[in-house]
Amino acid sequence: MTAHPSVSDLPRGFSFSTTACGLKKSGLDLALLASDVPAAAAAMFTQNRVQAAPVLVSHVHLQKSRHKIRGIIVNSGNANCCTGSDGYAAAAATTLKVARELGRLHPSQILVCSTGVIGVPLRVEKILRAVPRLVRTHRADARAFAQFTRAIMTTDTRPKWAAAKCRIGGKQVYILGCCKGAGMIHPNMATMLAFLATDAAISPAFLTRALRRAVASTFNAITVDGDTSTNDTVAILANGRSGARKITKEDAAFMQFTSALEKVCRQLALAIVADGEGAQRVIEIEVRGAPSPRAADQVARTVANSPLVKTALAGADPNWGRILAAAGHAGVAFDFERVDIRLAGILVCRRGREHPFNERVAHKKMLAKFVPVVVDLRSGRSSARIWTCDFTGDYVSINASYRT
Numbered sequence: 001m002t003a004h005p006s007v008s009d010l011p012r013g014f015s016f017s018t019t020a021c022g023l024k025k026s027g028l029d030l031a032l033l034a035s036d037v038p039a040a041a042a043a044m045f046t047q048n049r050v051q052a053a054p055v056l057v058s059h060v061h062l063q064k065s066r067h068k069i070r071g072i073i074v075n076s077g078n079a080n081c082c083t084g085s086d087g088y089a090a091a092a093a094t095t096l097k098v099a100r101e102l103g104r105l106h107p108s109q110i111l112v113c114s115t116g117v118i119g120v121p122l123r124v125e126k127i128l129r130a131v132p133r134l135v136r137t138h139r140a141d142a143r144a145f146a147q148f149t150r151a152i153m154t155t156d157t158r159p160k161w162a163a164a165k166c167r168i169g170g171k172q173v174y175i176l177g178c179c180k181g182a183g184m185i186h187p188n189m190a191t192m193l194a195f196l197a198t199d200a201a202i203s204p205a206f207l208t209r210a211l212r213r214a215v216a217s218t219f220n221a222i223t224v225d226g227d228t229s230t231n232d233t234v235a236i237l238a239n240g241r242s243g244a245r246k247i248t249k250e251d252a253a254f255m256q257f258t259s260a261l262e263k264v265c266r267q268l269a270l271a272i273v274a275d276g277e278g279a280q281r282v283i284e285i286e287v288r289g290a291p292s293p294r295a296a297d298q299v300a301r302t303v304a305n306s307p308l309v310k311t312a313l314a315g316a317d318p319n320w321g322r323i324l325a326a327a328g329h330a331g332v333a334f335d336f337e338r339v340d341i342r343l344a345g346i347l348v349c350r351r352g353r354e355h356p357f358n359e360r361v362a363h364k365k366m367l368a369k370f371v372p373v374v375v376d377l378r379s380g381r382s383s384a385r386i387w388t389c390d391f392t393g394d395y396v397s398i399n400a401s402y403r404t
Contacts, residue, residue, distance in 0.1 A: 007142050009163040011174035011199035013037060013241035017138035018151040021130035023077035023116070023123065028151035030127060032134045033195055034071040034102060038109065039239035041069035042208040044215055046232035052081035054112045055231060057091040064108035067204035069237055072111045072195060073098050073131075074152050076180070080114040080122040081230045090124035097128050101135040113193050113233050115154055115180060149178040152193055156180050157275055162267035164260040168253045171244035173200045177236075177264045181272040194219065194234040194268055200257055201240030202247040209250075210258040211236055218265035222273050222387045223304050236261075270387060274369075279389035282370050283313055286385050287327075289377040295332040296377075296384035302330035303375065304388035314390035316366035318359060320348040327375055338378040344371050 013036040023029040043062060045055045062069070073094055080087045095110040102110075114122070138144070149159035161178040181192035202210070215234055240246065247254050273282050285304045290296030303309055306326040312319040320341045328336060341349035344365035348357050365371075 009174070009176055010140065010142060010145065011176050011197050011239075011241070013140075013199055013239045014176075014197045014237070015138040015140040016144040016148040017134050018144070018147040019130050019134050019137075021075070021126045023075055023126060028147060029075060029077045030130055030134060031074045031148045031151035032071060032098070032138055033074075033148065033197065033237070034135075034138050035069070035197075035237055035239045036241070037239050038068040038070055039237035040202055040204045040207050041065075041067045041111070041235065041237050042204060042211045043111065043233060043235040044211060046230060048230050048232070050082065050230045052079050052114060052118075052231045053083060053087035053091040054080055054114045055233060056088060057095065058111040058113065058233065058235075061095065061108040061111060065106070067208070068109065069111055070105055070109040071098060071102060072113065072235060072237070073134075074113040074115070074193065074195070075122075075127060076115050076152050076154055078114060078116040078120055078122050079118045079231050081118045083119070083121055087122060090122045090127075093124055094127055094131070097131045098135070101132055111235055113231070113235075115152065115193055115231055118230060145176070145178070149180075152178070152180040152195075154180065160268055160271040160275065162264045162271070164263045166256045166260040168200065168242075168244040168247070168256060171242050173242045173244050173257065173260070174198060175200070175260050175264050177268055179268045179272060181275075192219065192232045192234075192272065194265070196234070196236035196261070196264065198236065198238045198257075198261075199240065199242035200238050200247065201242065201244055202238050202254075202257065206247050206250070206254060207236060207238050210254065210261055213258055214262040214265040218262060218269040221385060222269045223301065234265075273387045273389050280314060280392060281368065281390055283310075283388050283390060284370070284372045284385060285388060286372065286374045286383065287377065288374065288383045289379055290332065290382040290384070291334070291377075291380035293382045293384060295380070296382045297386070299327050299330040299332050299375065299377070300384045300386040302326050303373070304386045307391060310388065310391035313366070313371065314392045316363050318343050318346070318348055318357070318362040318366060320354070323373065323375060324349060324352070327377070332377075334377045334379040340374075340376040340378065342372075342374040344368065344373075
């Protein structure tokens with residue numbers, strides 16, 4: 001992925017715009033993604049019981065519009081969560097304003113997302129004043145998209161985007177996506193938002209099916225700190241402007257599209273982990289030999305979310321005992337005296353005991369930007385992968401002063 005998208009990455013029929021409306025102390029904080037025509041839409045939202053007003057409103061709008069959406073408006077700097085009826089009214093008023101400015105659309109054709117501090121009243125009047133300018137300036141170019149990726153950021157240190165393409169019936173189809181997220185990441189569809197646009201023609205039902213498959217192995221397989229956000233949203237719009245035949249069944253075209261979508265989602269998900277608050281490296285936790293896929297996932301997540309494991313990884317310390325101990329409290333039955341563990345490709349634990357290895361070599365390999373950890377339970381045939389990052393002192397510093 002290059003630093004900036006190019007014109008060749010853009011799906012046809014989409015435009016973007018951004019502005020600074022004053023929700024943040026400085027910088028871009030309001031963004032719009034619009035489709036020239038009604039687009040099939042699918043979305044997945046946080047499963048946290050505490051859900052922000054924009055999540056509630058967007059969920060209702062998807063149902064009311066029968067998954068036909070014209071635009072998504074996003075603000076950063078305020079989560080509009082735990083803000084009562086005023087928060088819901090603010091999210092609804094935002095969609096109404098965007099709908100009118102885009103061309104007297106029904107508000108249900110607009111999705112709304114927010115990210116930022118929880119529990120602070122949203123100064124919605126700032127958003128409403130900025131919407132006309134936002135709509136007037138939306139453009140279908142790479143620079144506008146690049147600004148969109150920045151406007152949605154909070155504690156992110158860099159914008160995150162990815163693109164892919166595939167051929168369907170002789171026509172080139174493009175998929176473009178961006179996301180934000182660095183902390184409060186444990187998607188269980190953290191503060192994570194992801195937006196995807198494609199010019200593929202696909203029914204809402206099969207778009208939803210493709211998105212669920214892609215999210216399961218990407219956004220739902222990452223964790224930074226084990227905290228699920230109140231605002232998590234992954235949304236995709238498909239406007240059919242490629243001219244490719246419409247996907248209405250699970251055929252070869254559907255599989256090609258889903259594969260390309262999963263590629264984009266994986267790149268975005270790994271970019272979130274790499275930009276985890278204070279993170280130095282991406283850690284891939286692979287659990288093998290589990291009694292079931294669910295058991296493998298449970299062990300992998302427990303290891304990935306262990307503060308002791310993550311701090312050891314921050315110091316590139318090959319402390320395999322922490323990994324085995326974390327696996328042991330995952331609630332999965334296995335014989336620890338059968339477990340093998342590899343760190344950065346080096347066998348450090350065999351049959352539940354230390355396997356002789358060179359500490360200096362292991363430490364050096366664990367200083368890499370990407371460190372694979374393999375835990376073989378030798379108790380079955382199932383496996384799972386979860387991606388996480390290390391815990392450093394910077395994570396504490398960032399989150400100790402997030403509001404101030």
